[in-house]
Amino acid sequence: MDPVFVTALTCRECGRTYPLDALHVCDWCFGPLEAAYDYEAIAAALSPEEIAAGPRTIWRYRALLPVQDTRPVELGGGWTPLVRAERLAAELGLGELWLKDDTANPTGSFKDRVVSVALTKARQLGFKVAACASTGNLAGSIAAHAARAGMASVVIVPKDLERAKIAMAAVYGGTVVAVDGDYDDVNRLCAELVAEHPSWGFANVNLRAYYAEGSKTLAFEIAEQLGWRAPDHVVVPVGSGSQLNKVAKGFTELSKVGLLHADEGPAVRISGAQAAGCAPVATAFETGSDDIRPVRPSTIARSVAIGNPADGYYALQAVRRSGGAVGSVSDSEVLDAIGLLARTEGIFAETAGGVTIATLAKLAAAGVVGRDERVVAIVSGHGLKTVESLGTAAGPGVTVPPSLEAFEEAVGETGEVLLCR
Numbered sequence: 515m516d517p518v519f520v521t522a523l524t525c526r527e528c529g530r531t532y533p534l535d536a537l538h539v540c541d542w543c544f545g546p547l548e549a550a551y552d553y554e555a556i557a558a559a560l561s562p563e564e565i566a567a568g569p570r571t572i573w574r575y576r577a578l579l580p581v582q583d584t585r586p587v588e589l590g591g592g593w594t595p596l597v598r599a600e601r602l603a604a605e606l607g608l609g610e611l612w613l614k615d616d617t618a619n620p621t622g623s624f625k626d627r628v629v630s631v632a633l634t635k636a637r638q639l640g641f642k643v644a645a646c647a648s649t650g651n652l653a654g655s656i657a658a659h660a661a662r663a664g665m666a667s668v669v670i671v672p673k674d675l676e677r678a679k680i681a682m683a684a685v686y687g688g689t690v691v692a693v694d695g696d697y698d699d700v701n702r703l704c705a706e707l708v709a710e711h712p713s714w715g716f717a718n719v720n721l722r723a724y725y726a727e728g729s730k731t732l733a734f735e736i737a738e739q740l741g742w743r744a745p746d747h748v749v750v751p752v753g754s755g756s757q758l759n760k761v762a763k764g765f766t767e768l769s770k771v772g773l774l775h776a777d778e779g780p781a782v783r784i785s786g787a788q789a790a791g792c793a794p795v796a797t798a799f800e801t802g803s804d805d806i807r808p809v810r811p812s813t814i815a816r817s818v819a820i821g822n823p824a825d826g827y828y829a830l831q832a833v834r835r836s837g838g839a840v841g842s843v844s845d846s847e848v849l850d851a852i853g854l855l856a857r858t859e860g861i862f863a864e865t866a867g868g869v870t871i872a873t874l875a876k877l878a879a880a881g882v883v884g885r886d887e888r889v890v891a892i893v894s895g896h897g898l899k900t901v902e903s904l905g906t907a908a909g910p911g912v913t914v915p916p917s918l919e920a921f922e923e924a925v926g927e928t929g930e931v932l933l934c935r
């Protein structure tokens with residue numbers, strides 16, 4: 515039997531502790547609950563060598579996850595490539611740039627990290643149905659992991675999502691419920707459903723304290739892949755703000771348990787990326803406010819279109835504390851950035867990835883992200899999920915009849931299109 519290092523859930527606001535059950539808010543002050551660990555014991559037990567000998571998945575960091583199951587519910591998510599992006603760096607006027615390529619996860623987004631943790635806990639607590647409120651990627655990941663675990667699933671999404679995201683959720687055989695409303699409506703509905711369905715584990719509601727912890731593995735992997743060094747600056751997309759918070763927590767934990775090189779400089783700067791059509795955290799950052807004022811989303815970046823972000827306040831604090839920034843970009847900047855990333859690095863990102871790269875470009879141009887920094891941008895989802903947003907820009911350059919003559923007339927020696935038909 516492996517040692518268990520997670521000790522309790524604690525309230526972020528008042529510090530009260532709770533047992534490791536399906537609880538997510540403090541009875542006393544309504545603050546969010548978060549997993550707490552025995553870091554001294556982890557520091558004594560964990561070494562880079564032991565981690566290196568673990569699975570090539572998020573579960574190599576089991577000691578720092580809130581459910582320490584040796585046979586987790588998983589599809590092999592995590593341990594995605596961290597790639598040096600020299601061509602993109604040159605385009606953006608940056609020095610050392612890396613991309614954390616989470617398009618490579620089993621269902622094509624970083625959500626496989628959080629879902630694997632949530633459903634492992636759901637199974638342990640005896641939930642019969644895996645459920646969630648989703649902007650799209652979570653739905654597909656829940657449905658897939660539930661199928662893997664032999665659980666039923668019910669995923670609830672806004673009705674006008676991208677086709678691929680609905681299809682990915684439906685194909686795994688769970689129930690997909692489309693709601694005539696936006697994500698914030700879906701989320702409210704799920705908050706009510708939790709009370710009505712005690713045998714349903716909602717990944718991002720009653721299991722949120724566990725689910726959210728899965729995002730720490732982004733920080734763990736980035737540090738390990740850099741040789742147990744922290745980067746200087748990480749750029750993270752912001753929907754609910756959970757991912758950003760947990761990336762920050764992940765680096766802090768590595769330093770607490772002594773896994774980072776001793777010669778590490780100041781802490782990692784964390785910057786957030788939002789779409790201008792749904793930028794409540796960026797607006798609060800820019801105006802110097804502590805209030806996240808809810809907005810009605812209007813952007814092609816559906817996976818980050820959360821007008822009333824649950825963890826927005828904490829994300830804002832994490833950014834400010836670290837010396838980062840939160841930027842926002844227009845939909846056309848998002849599309850340009852998807853193209854730029856694909857052309858320079860061979861990575862096809864969904865719209866949320868476009869948000870991150872476009873924001874990185876903007877922060878680089880403003881000097882917020884420096885040339886002398888080691889920068890990591892998180893590319894959180896695959897472009898095949900959002901092809902319709904590319905429109906006709908991603909079609910053939912030319913269409914020709916099947917004849918040599920026509921082909922030669924249309925395409926030049928370096929592969930360029932000579933003539934459009």
Ligand SMILES: *Cc1c(COP(=O)(O)O)cnc(C)c1O
Nearest residue numbers: 651753754755756757866894895
């Ligand atoms: C959910 C999602 C995000 C946002 O994550 P939060 O934890 O909600 O901030 C970013 N990118 C992709 C691809 C997502 O699916």
Ligand SMILES: [Zn+2]
Nearest residue numbers: 525528540543
């Ligand atoms: Zn409390």
